[in-house]
Amino acid sequence: MPGISKHIVLLICLIPGILACNKKSGTTENTVIPPVAEYPLRPAHFPPAVYQHTSNPYSTKGYELGKRLFFDPILSANNTISCGSCHKPASAFADGGVALSKGVDGKTGKRHSPAIFNMAWNKSFMWDGGVNHIEIMPFAPIINPVEMAQDMRELIHELNTHPAYPEMFSSVFGKDSIDDQQLFYALAQYMSNLVSADAKYDKMKRGETTFSAEEMEGYRLFQTHCNACHTEPLFTDNSYRNNGLDKTFSDSGRYRISQRAEDMGTFKVPTLRNVALTPPYMHDGRIKTLTDVVEHYATGVQPSATLSPLLIKNGNPGLQLNDTEKQRIIQFLYTLTDSSFVAQHTH
Amino acid sequence: MKTMLNKITLVAIAAVMLGTSACREKNNEPVPISNGSLTMKFEHTWGSSQAWEPNKTFVHARTNDTLTFTMLKYYISNIRLQKSDETWWSQPNSYYLVDASTNASPTITITDVPGTEYIAMQYTIGVDSARNVSGAQTGALSVINGMFWDWNTGYIMAKAEGTSPNANTVSKTFAIHLGGFAGPNKVVTTKNIDFRAEANRYVAIGDVYNPTMTVKVDVASLWKTAPGVGTISTVHMEGPQAATFGKDFFGSFTFSNITLK
Numbered sequence: 097m098p099g100i101s102k103h104i105v106l107l108i109c110l111i112p113g114i115l116a117c118n119k120k121s122g123t124t125e126n127t128v129i130p131p132v133a134e135y136p137l138r139p140a141h142f143p144p145a146v147y148q149h150t151s152n153p154y155s156t157k158g159y160e161l162g163k164r165l166f167f168d169p170i171l172s173a174n175n176t177i178s179c180g181s182c183h184k185p186a187s188a189f190a191d192g193g194v195a196l197s198k199g200v201d202g203k204t205g206k207r208h209s210p211a212i213f214n215m216a217w218n219k220s221f222m223w224d225g226g227v228n229h230i231e232i233m234p235f236a237p238i239i240n241p242v243e244m245a246q247d248m249r250e251l252i253h254e255l256n257t258h259p260a261y262p263e264m265f266s267s268v269f270g271k272d273s274i275d276d277q278q279l280f281y282a283l284a285q286y287m288s289n290l291v292s293a294d295a296k297y298d299k300m301k302r303g304e305t306t307f308s309a310e311e312m313e314g315y316r317l318f319q320t321h322c323n324a325c326h327t328e329p330l331f332t333d334n335s336y337r338n339n340g341l342d343k344t345f346s347d348s349g350r351y352r353i354s355q356r357a358e359d360m361g362t363f364k365v366p367t368l369r370n371v372a373l374t375p376p377y378m379h380d381g382r383i384k385t386l387t388d389v390v391e392h393y394a395t396g397v398q399p400s401a402t403l404s405p406l407l408i409k410n411g412n413p414g415l416q417l418n419d420t421e422k423q424r425i426i427q428f429l430y431t432l433t434d435s436s437f438v439a440q441h442t443h
Numbered sequence: 444m445k446t447m448l449n450k451i452t453l454v455a456i457a458a459v460m461l462g463t464s465a466c467r468e469k470n471n472e473p474v475p476i477s478n479g480s481l482t483m484k485f486e487h488t489w490g491s492s493q494a495w496e497p498n499k500t501f502v503h504a505r506t507n508d509t510l511t512f513t514m515l516k517y518y519i520s521n522i523r524l525q526k527s528d529e530t531w532w533s534q535p536n537s538y539y540l541v542d543a544s545t546n547a548s549p550t551i552t553i554t555d556v557p558g559t560e561y562i563a564m565q566y567t568i569g570v571d572s573a574r575n576v577s578g579a580q581t582g583a584l585s586v587i588n589g590m591f592w593d594w595n596t597g598y599i600m601a602k603a604e605g606t607s608p609n610a611n612t613v614s615k616t617f618a619i620h621l622g623g624f625a626g627p628n629k630v631v632t633t634k635n636i637d638f639r640a641e642a643n644r645y646v647a648i649g650d651v652y653n654p655t656m657t658v659k660v661d662v663a664s665l666w667k668t669a670p671g672v673g674t675i676s677t678v679h680m681e682g683p684q685a686a687t688f689g690k691d692f693f694g695s696f697t698f699s700n701i702t703l704k
Binding site for chain 2: 230277281
């Protein structure tokens with residue numbers, strides 16, 4: 097009996113595969129921008145996604161609606177700021193060189209806009225991990241007075257009286273009117289399918305290309321010094337660590353959420369995918385270049401009670417890298433740039 | 444005048460209860476068949492005897508603070524009723540936001556209760572941890588209700604806000620927001636009511652029976668052990684402070700009575 101049901105499941109799984117094959121027939125290489133995927137993108141060399149679309153089934157229409165909302169300033173109080181104002185596709189959805197993004201009326205917060213991709217694998221959101229779910233994530237920027245400063249009730253009213261949105265929402269969710277859950281669902285469908293997995297690193301992993309000797313050396317150094325926190329293949333282990341930026345903390349980081357002494361000054365380990373496209377760096381955007389970041393790890397690590405022991409070598413803070421090693425690590429970091437991801441989302 | 448009347452009613456109820464206390468068996472009427480409803484009425488008091496009202500000024504007996512409430516809201520969830528055969532009926536999607544900001548005795552109505560006789564009830568003050576970790580919700584749980592923290596995910600299980608000349612804030616306002624859905628500082632509290640022990644009878648719901656149950660809530664119990672508003676004027680996150688307020692306030696929720704119909 098269980099054997100039979102397994103076969104049925106297998107058959108059902110195969111159907112979309114066959115359909116996809118038929119569509120591809122004739123093209124030998126994928127040079128054009130791919131159409132919006134018909135199912136959530138989940139690369140084979142990635143672990144299972146955290147976000148499973150359980151109560152929010154994925155559809156291309158849902159994705160397109162989420163995309164439109166993401167770039168629509170209607171989400172902000174005075175209709176001037178969209179999610180895309182701070183999360184720019186050309187910068188892998190970070191804020192193109194800006195340390196502290198500007199919200200409504202040019203106001204700034206105290207944290208740097210992180211890049212937005214591979215969000216379906218995030219266990220938590222924000223630099224301090226305060227938000228526990230991708231669906232609820234947009235609530236924070238929407239109501240934050242220095243970001244979009246929007247009143248949620250007013251926003252839902254605006255969407256319901258908009259010339260286009262009511263029909264778009266009902267075609268995705270099949271409800272009479274738009275509510276906040278549908279808004280969050282649509283944004284989650286878009287964000288959870290911004291998947292970056294086609295950098296030179298990925299191609300090397302899939303055997304489609306090879307690293308130069310320098311890149312390979314950089315990769316090995318990375319695995320020795322960085323991978324414990326910036327863990328492959330997502331280049332984060334989703335933990336909170338103090339990487340030695342400060343001795344005392346004006347932003348308490350994870351401590352604000354957990355209230356545990358050992359979390360003082362720790363922040364969520366950011367992914368390093370597309371890192372060459374997302375300067376400046378760190379939770380407050382204080383470091384301008386990758387050279388300076390690597391220099392920080394080599395010589396600038398500040399001691400404190402919560403400094404990660406991984407950044408202490410022979411009793412001294414810092415990774416003690418020589419100039420060639422620093423250079424190689426940076427060369428490796430450039431192999432994490434996924435230009436096809438950027439191209440796909442800027443067109 | 445009002446308190447006099449209340450006293451008379453109390454005495455009358457006590458007399459009736461004494462008269463029936465031995466009789467813990469089933470009603471003589473036929474067991475209801477069609478679905479019915481149960482209304483929960485939340486009666487707010489200030490201390491044990493004084494009636495509480497929004498926008499009215501009270502003095503706290505222990506802290507001596509003078510307090511005027513402009514907002515009082517809390518979640519009631521996961522309502523379950525135990526049938527006389529001891530099986531439980533759990534209301535699906537059972538979430539209510541009780542708002543006493545403009546009405547001293549707000550009610551919520553649980554509809555589509557299967558018709559039968561019930562012996563016990565369970566309800567939760569606050570929102571269970573599952574709904575705090577499952578993303579976007581609707582209805583009473585929608586973020587639009589202003590009962591959800593955006594920066595540290597979780598429902599605000601109860602909000603008490605108002606003004607006090609004793610508050611340590613410039614605006615002389617206080618805002619006690621109680622959250623914490625898991626861990627050592629969890630405030631979510633589950634209450635059990637045994638109808639046979641507490642109302643001395645089975646409770647029929649359905650057909651002609653749509654009873655109203657009154658729960659007494661002592662607003663002054665917020666400061667049963669917590670320091671006054673001069674020390675803590677605002678609580679805006681989960682933690683030991685919220686846990687103290689929550690334990691005392693939610694601890695004050697007690698069954699008062701249930702009508703027959």
